Amino acid sequence: MDASARLGPGPVRDAVRRAQQRAREGAVAPEEVPDTAVALLPRTAGGLRPVINATGVLLHTNLGRAPLSxxxxxxxxxxxxxxxxxxxxxxxxxxxxxxxxxxxxxxxxxxxxxxxxxxxxxxxxxxxxxxxxxxxxxxxxxxxxxxxxxxxxxxxxxxxxxxxxxxxxxxxxxxxxxxxxxxxxxxxxxxxxxxxxxxxxxxxxxxxxxxxxxxxxxxxxxxxxxxxxxxxxxxxxxxxxxxxxxxxxxxxxxxxxxxxxxxxxxxxxxxxxxxxxxxxxxxxxxxxxxxxxxxxxxxxxxxDTPTAEALAADPAELTRRAARLAAALSDAGADVRAVPSAATVGGGGAPGVTLPSAALSLPEHYAARLRTGPVPVVGRLESGRCLLDLRSVPAGDDERLAAAVRSAAEG
The missing domain is CATH 3.40.640.10 (Type I PLP-dependent aspartate aminotransferase-like (Major domain))
Structure with missing residues (x-):
């Protein structure tokens, strides 16, 4: 679909100008401007960006609380x-x-x-x-x-x-x-x-x-x-x-x-x-x-809603997911390991209740790279490491999460 018809002319002009500016700065070659502009186009005409919630807080107020089914x-x-x-x-x-x-x-x-x-x-x-x-x-x-x-x-x-x-x-x-x-x-x-x-x-x-x-x-x-x-x-x-x-x-x-x-x-x-x-x-x-x-x-x-599924997640399966992801990402060169974690309900619910979970542990500098990547991922910092807690990440998003980590490792 034509980008102007899908997004409106304003976002398209903005993407082209940003791509041209990158060419002027030498960040991309002149012949790469069209592909760069396409890559800079927003997914939708709205300003909200979908993110992967890897904080371990199931109902994160800053991320819109409950994800819809x-x-x-x-x-x-x-x-x-x-x-x-x-x-x-x-x-x-x-x-x-x-x-x-x-x-x-x-x-x-x-x-x-x-x-x-x-x-x-x-x-x-x-x-x-x-x-x-x-x-x-x-x-x-x-x-x-x-x-x-x-x-x-x-x-x-x-x-x-x-x-x-x-x-x-x-x-x-x-x-x-x-x-x-x-x-x-x-x-x-x-x-x-x-x-x-x-x-x-x-x-x-x-x-x-x-x-x-x-x-x-x-x-x-x-x-x-x-x-x-x-x-x-x-x-x-x-x-x-x-x-x-x-x-x-x-x-x-x-x-x-x-x-x-x-x-x-x-x-x-x-x-x-x-x-x-x-x-x-x-x-x-x-x-x-x-x-x-x-x-x-x-x-x-x-x-069942994503919230109900996250509450009912099997800790053993979360551990297996973390181990699989950590092994695959380590093979790709990322500094990552699977660790036990503790998730919470959040959103003003169940204070003091912790839910056993599992996470990917990465160097702290990954946090900013993941937040600003093509698919933003929000984790949490703990003891000098960036943790990506899987209880708040649907299993169907594992590959998107892995791709985001690989991109951050390359950056």
Whole structure:
């Protein structure tokens, strides 16, 4: 396909100018300018570059968190044109937006009376606070007043909705009695927040949802990481279904973390309450587009996501993969060896949990070369070596990873 038709004239002109400049500098011969320009063309008209995540952090925020499954990617492509997102094709009249995606979400969380989706996890909590607590109080433990990343703090987020915070307990210990003493006529709801990116150990106490559900006010639980049901490898990570069964009125979560889907915010809970939130004026400003709905539904109904596969990866097979790659790359002249490694969930999920893994260990200077290569590879630096952890690399990317290492070795 003609590059101008695929990318637009601007990127093509830029590639030609850069190739010509390299010829002026003597980096390439004049007759090599056309091939150099072709090599400099971007893959797409967008500015984002696909990378291989070899950090060992399965949900790396700087790399876009959960990679979508092949089913979700195909669903996005199919939804890119006109779709029936708000049209019932049988009757020809307007229909509820994203109804099949919402149905799939409810099917995955049987204890939820209804579900709603907004554009990210923080937006889910903002919608709940705005609709339920503007001008009223939210009761929350001091130990759960967290910072959610990039300087954004939960207290600031909640106060911006017009709600007032009633802090109870201490940083390390908050009892059910602390909540009960604070509840009054101005209480809109009790908020439980999973401190998903840190752990407090030692002399600690936190009230459980089941204890709080009997206090006579709604209990909203922000589980953060988007786990819909219990996971055997993550026994301490709260999930939506269990929290609702324990008595939570509403659960909020992110879709692009342990669920393995696109960026979105999930609201699950009592039918009447969720319907109220979905009809609030702010819900319109926070709604998701058809591409997100398509990716979410395919994530919920399709095969295992890359995140689920990475969590379930067999450490012995990771070790065999590392050994095979290291042997092949050593034969090609790279300074590489296979080593044991420890991966993490990341993305604000399962703090303190490590997953046994295996990695390729390379000299430190490989890190920059790999990041800036034709196929960018992002690893991590540890003890003066560049580690490429295979738990976060799908097995199908092994050859691309090897090619990137060979290119870095030659550079």
């Amino acid at each position: 092949a089913a979700a990617r195909q669903a996005v492509q199919e939804a890119a044109g006109p779709t029936d997102v708000e049209l019932d094709l049988e009757t020809g009249v307007r229909a509820r937006r994203g109804r099949s995606a919402l149905g799939a979400l409810r099917d995955r969380v049987p204890s939820a009376g209804a579900a709603h989706v907004v554009n990210n996890g923080a937006a889910a909590l903002v919608l709940a606070a705005t609709a339920l607590a503007a001008g009223r109080e939210i009761v929350i433990s001091r130990g759960e007043m967290v910072e959610i990343g990039d300087g954004f703090r939960l207290p600031d987020l909640l106060v911006s909705t017009g709600a007032r915070l009633r802090e109870v307990g201490t940083t390390n210990r908050t009892s059910t009695a602390d909540y009960a003493d604070a509840i009054g006529p101005q209480t809109a709801f009790v908020l439980k927040v999973h401190p998903s990116n840190f752990r407090i150990t030692g002399f600690t106490r936190a009230a459980e949802v089941g204890e709080l559900s009997g206090l006579g006010v709604p209990v909203v639980v922000d589980i953060g990481s988007g786990l819909l049901a219990p996971h055997p490898l993550l026994p301490e990570e709260p999930d939506a279904d269990s929290q609702l069964r324990s008595g939570a009125t509403l659960v909020t979560a992110s879709g692009d973390k342990l669920l393995g889907g696109p960026q979105c915010g999930l609201l699950l809970g009592e039918e009447g309450l969720v319907r109220t939130l979905a009809r609030h004026p702010l819900a319109r400003a926070l709604r998701v587009d058809k591409l997100t709905l398509a990716a979410l539904e395919a994530t919920l109904t399709g095969p």
